[in-house]
Amino acid sequence: xxxxxxxxxxxxxxxxxxxxxxxxxxxxxxxxxxxxxxxxxxxxxxxxxxxxxxxxxxxxxxxxxxxxxxxxxxxxxxxxxxxxxxxxxxxxxxxxxxxxxxxxxxxxxxxxxxxxxx
Amino acid sequence: xxxxxxxxxxxxxxxxxxxxxxxxxxxxxxxxxxxxxxxxxxxxxxxxxxxxxxxxxxxxxxxxxxxxxxxxxxxxxxxxxxxxxxxxxxxxxxxxxxxxxxxxxxxxxxxxxxxxxxxxxxxxxxxxxxxxxxxxxxxxxxxxxxxxxxxxx
Numbered sequence: 001x002x003x004x005x006x007x008x009x010x011x012x013x014x015x016x017x018x019x020x021x022x023x024x025x026x027x028x029x030x031x032x033x034x035x036x037x038x039x040x041x042x043x044x045x046x047x048x049x050x051x052x053x054x055x056x057x058x059x060x061x062x063x064x065x066x067x068x069x070x071x072x073x074x075x076x077x078x079x080x081x082x083x084x085x086x087x088x089x090x091x092x093x094x095x096x097x098x099x100x101x102x103x104x105x106x107x108x109x110x111x112x113x114x115x116x117x118x
Numbered sequence: 119x120x121x122x123x124x125x126x127x128x129x130x131x132x133x134x135x136x137x138x139x140x141x142x143x144x145x146x147x148x149x150x151x152x153x154x155x156x157x158x159x160x161x162x163x164x165x166x167x168x169x170x171x172x173x174x175x176x177x178x179x180x181x182x183x184x185x186x187x188x189x190x191x192x193x194x195x196x197x198x199x200x201x202x203x204x205x206x207x208x209x210x211x212x213x214x215x216x217x218x219x220x221x222x223x224x225x226x227x228x229x230x231x232x233x234x235x236x237x238x239x240x241x242x243x244x245x246x247x248x249x250x251x252x253x254x255x256x257x258x259x260x261x262x263x264x265x266x267x268x269x270x271x
Binding site: 003011012017022023031035059062065066072087091096097099103104110111112113117 | 150157158165167170180183187190192198201204211212215218221226230233237241242251255256257261263266267271
């Protein structure tokens, strides 16, 4: 069941992104999509609206970049609960550290290893 | 009607814009959205498979989620390097851009193109052409959320 929900919710979130690009004649670029979804996810998470979606759809809500925003905000909140004000600063990146480090290391590695096609 | 050159410049401009709008190829929105839905759903379902696997291996929820992201990022970065990601994105569009795979792709694709600009200002800097703004906006919003939580919890 969680797999079906992951498929449907993940697919729908991506469909929204596609509509945003197509209906604006691609004035909304992939860069805007990525920034927009991380911002929306972080904000919805702060309002308590994203966690229910995660409970419903698991990776369907976590894998889209809105889920990355959710992780950042939840990291800030967990940080406050543990360390108070310091946690506001440390929490977001602590929560997202593995993903960010993976993206930097693999990104650097593969960018050097491969040549662009054509 | 195209552009009537006897009319004032403002009207000519509007006629020209209408003409360009009419002859520009329209993206087939419905087909694109269906592709994005199917491939996006597939990517998140693969993510769910990884998540379920890591949970079954005994990782706590947050760690399992982080490992899922790491694996998807690895796959997306590799496929970008091989040039396969672009071929998929041609059809899938937002289906592979909106998931964390799009974040990894944006880093490798930009950095790879900048190889001849050197390792520091080329690869090192361009990794963050798109990832930088993503981190800036995400962290600023999360920071405000944390601050409000600290002040008003």
